[in-house]
Amino acid sequence: MQNVPELNAQHVAGATLFANRADALAALPQGGKIAEIGVAFGDFSQVLLEKLAPSQFDAYDLFRLHEIETIWGKPSANVFRGKSHRAYYEDRFHQQLVSGQLRVFEGDSSAEMAQRDDGWYDVIYIDGDHSYEGVLRDAEIAARKIRHDGFLVFNDYTMGDHLTMSPYGIVPVVNEFCVNYGWKVIYLALNSQMFCDVCITRCDTVPARHHHFVTSALSLLRHRLRHCWTIFTGKGDRSRLREPQKAASCPPQSEKTESEGPNRKPRTMVETRAIEILRSC
Numbered sequence: 676m677q678n679v680p681e682l683n684a685q686h687v688a689g690a691t692l693f694a695n696r697a698d699a700l701a702a703l704p705q706g707g708k709i710a711e712i713g714v715a716f717g718d719f720s721q722v723l724l725e726k727l728a729p730s731q732f733d734a735y736d737l738f739r740l741h742e743i744e745t746i747w748g749k750p751s752a753n754v755f756r757g758k759s760h761r762a763y764y765e766d767r768f769h770q771q772l773v774s775g776q777l778r779v780f781e782g783d784s785s786a787e788m789a790q791r792d793d794g795w796y797d798v799i800y801i802d803g804d805h806s807y808e809g810v811l812r813d814a815e816i817a818a819r820k821i822r823h824d825g826f827l828v829f830n831d832y833t834m835g836d837h838l839t840m841s842p843y844g845i846v847p848v849v850n851e852f853c854v855n856y857g858w859k860v861i862y863l864a865l866n867s868q869m870f871c872d873v874c875i876t877r878c879d880t881v882p883a884r885h886h887h888f889v890t891s892a893l894s895l896l897r898h899r900l901r902h903c904w905t906i907f908t909g910k911g912d913r914s915r916l917r918e919p920q921k922a923a924s925c926p927p928q929s930e931k932t933e934s935e936g937p938n939r940k941p942r943t944m945v946e947t948r949a950i951e952i953l954r955s956c
């Protein structure tokens with residue numbers, strides 16, 4: 676039995692439970708750059724394309740399923756209608772391929788994805804090699820290839836396939852990311868066979884819906900800090916900072932203020948630290 680780190684309340688704080696993986700896509704950004712690792716027949720690629728309308732969709736797969744005689748109980752030649760796995764997938768998404776929205780990368784997913792720029796993707800859906808080593812390889816490279824505030828979604832967040840009795844490595848990898856590397860759960864999407872999806876992101880990121888608020892707050896803070904800087908040092912245009920709309924009527928810069936010159940009070944430790952911080956901004 677695989678050693679799996681336990682999640683605690685902070686790893687799932689604010690997480691959402693969805694009835695299924697298609698509904699859960701509502702929690703992810705639309706119009707971004709998406710990758711799916713392990714596309715098989717393209718069934719979930721179709722859902723991702725429809726629901727998230729990505730500007731770029733990259734499909735990663737070994738594309739060798741046509742070499743297997745039977746797939747999920749059916750002869751593979753029938754399933755792929757006599758085509759190779761890759762040809763079948765490319766035919767299905769011919770329009771998106773021609774428009775450049777969709778790209779296909781054939782081969783081992785971790786090796787192929789390593790060739791993309793770091794921070795390129797907004798969302799990566801991981802559903803390829805399900806062994807512990809395979810999931811870890813994909814997760815580690817995917818973590819580098821998403822934006823800092825991007826999302827990793829893992830299919831089959833369960834200890835194994837109870838139908839084929841094959842063990843899976845998804846739960847240990849996801850839990851290790853959360854417990855040891857500072858990630859948290861955004862959602863869990865149920866599945867009738869408990870082949871659930873789990874979505875994680877880095878803990879030190881801000882949800883997209885709060886971006887505007889945080890940006891405004893940071894801008895205000897920076898403005899106030901600049902104001903303090905001018906008081907401590909006497910440098911800069913204090914009046915403009917206080918009343919931006921009256922900048923034209925501010926006294927000229929050459930006029931001295933009470934906070935500078937020989938009469939300026941010695942700085943406290945807090946002032947000194949604040950100045951150091953502001954200088955490094």
Ligand SMILES: C[S@@+](CC[C@H](N)C(=O)[O-])C[C@H]1O[C@@H](n2cnc3c(N)ncnc32)[C@H](O)[C@@H]1O
Binds near residue numbers: 718736737809
């Ligand atoms: C479970 S299927 C993916 C199903 C698909 N995501 C969906 O939901 O419709 C797993 C896929 O991963 C691919 N795969 C397995 N190991 C891989 C690897 N090392 N690199 C790339 N693809 C891999 C298989 O070829 C297969 O098509």
